[in-house]
Amino acid sequence: MRxxxxxxxxxxxxxxxIDITKGKTKLVTAGVIRTPxxxxxxxxxxxxxxxxxxxxxxxxxxxxAIEKLFFNQNVTTAMSVSHARGxxxxxxxxxxxxxxxxxxxxxxxxMTGYGRADKKQMQxxxxxxxxxxxxxxxxxxxxxxxxxxxxxxxxxxQ
Numbered sequence: 001m002r003x004x005x006x007x008x009x010x011x012x013x014x015x016x017x018i019d020i021t022k023g024k025t026k027l028v029t030a031g032v033i034r035t036p037x038x039x040x041x042x043x044x045x046x047x048x049x050x051x052x053x054x055x056x057x058x059x060x061x062x063x064x065a066i067e068k069l070f071f072n073q074n075v076t077t078a079m080s081v082s083h084a085r086g087x088x089x090x091x092x093x094x095x096x097x098x099x100x101x102x103x104x105x106x107x108x109x110x111m112t113g114y115g116r117a118d119k120k121q122m123q124x125x126x127x128x129x130x131x132x133x134x135x136x137x138x139x140x141x142x143x144x145x146x147x148x149x150x151x152x153x154x155x156x157x158q
Contacts (some may be wrong), residue, residue: 001155004027004061004097004146005054007140008069008085010044011035014140015052017059018130018148025152026121027130028059032056041080042158052091064092065151068103107138107150122146 001010006106008076022091033042033051047105069082092099109115123142129149136142 001149001152002059002061002062003063003065003145003148004056004059004092005144005151006064006085006088006092007143007147008047008067008081009140010080010084011037011051012138012140013048013084013088014138014142014144015055016136016141016145016148017055017061018145018152019098020152020156023156024153025129025149027132027136027145029055030039030136030145032138032140036149041083044121045083048084048087049091052088053095056091056095056097061097063151063155064089064097064099066092066099066146067147070100074150102147103152103153107146110150110153111146 001020003018013033017028019026019028033048035047061070065086068150069078089099105115108122110115110122119139126142126145126149127135136145
């Protein structure tokens with residue numbers, strides 16, 4: 001099974017593609033889609049759509065794992081990120097992917113056993129799960145990989 005994880009964002013959208021074969025998790029590719037600051041939101045959303053469409057076409061995942069949003073302060077940022085999340089989900093839906101959604105709390109709980117784990121703990125668990133020598137950078141990329149790993153662990157248990 002091949003899973004693409006998504007950490008939604010308008011300025012930086014993280015992605016990570018993993019393979020699950022015989023219970024082993026392997027990194028395929030990971031990175032970020034960056035959109036230029038001070039660019040109109042519709043243009044940024046097109047960049048996200050085009051970038052994700054290309055990544056999905058190149059890697060052929062069957063499942064998309066995407067973070068649910070949780071904001072308790074900045075409503076403007078929440079609205080912008082939710083637009084990017086919607087575009088990511090649309091891109092996955094158009095590609096025929098099964099879409100699974102997880103809250104940050106669910107991902108942290110599954111990955112570390114502690115729902116309030118910090119970034120460093122999460123990054124180290126991603127590194128260990130994938131057998132990498134270094135922690136994936138930037139943070140958005142590691143977060144996307146964590147969503148993909150969460151999905152793999154969840155689907156394995158079903």
